Amino acid sequence: MSIEIRNLSFTYSGKESPALERINLKIKKGETILLVGRSGSGKSTLIKCINGLIPNRYQGKYSGEVVVDGVRVRGASLSHLATIVGTVMQEASKQLVMSNVEDDVAFGPCNLCLPLDEVRRRTVEALKGVEAL
Structure with missing residues (x-):
């Protein structure tokens, strides 16, 4: 860059x-x-x-x-x-400050100004991926 x-x-x-x-x-x-x-x-x-x-x-x-x-x-x-x-x-360790993991994961897609249904879809998909580990 x-x-x-x-x-x-x-x-x-x-x-x-x-x-x-x-x-x-x-x-x-x-x-x-x-x-x-x-x-x-x-x-x-x-x-x-x-x-x-x-x-x-x-x-x-x-x-x-x-x-x-x-x-x-x-x-x-x-x-x-x-x-x-x-x-x-x-202080990067203090950047994710939501009250639960789901809201922290949703933070990224929200900042892309995506529609709420797309934020939800991406959040669920990401959490399922982590769960599979």
Whole structure:
């Protein structure tokens, strides 16, 4: 996967100061990077721009361009972006937090914005597969 960010700026709705300002970055396929910074420095905001949550779910002033594997994030659907971008947060062990296994398994298909009947079908199929082990 490759990621290219060109002149990206973002200010959250209701805020005066930008969370990101004129970010330029190119990550080539096979390259590994480490994103570090103090709390509040914009790391999570940058990730949200790469995975499409910004501008699709978070409101604010957005300018610039993010391209992931040749797909322009702005204008791409979250369901399509979810097929090429995955996000693991800092404490991965706390990511699955539903009250039961079935809801945890359904979390993935739900994030693809699939119809509820398709989410149920895929969840049942996945759980049957685990049960067969």
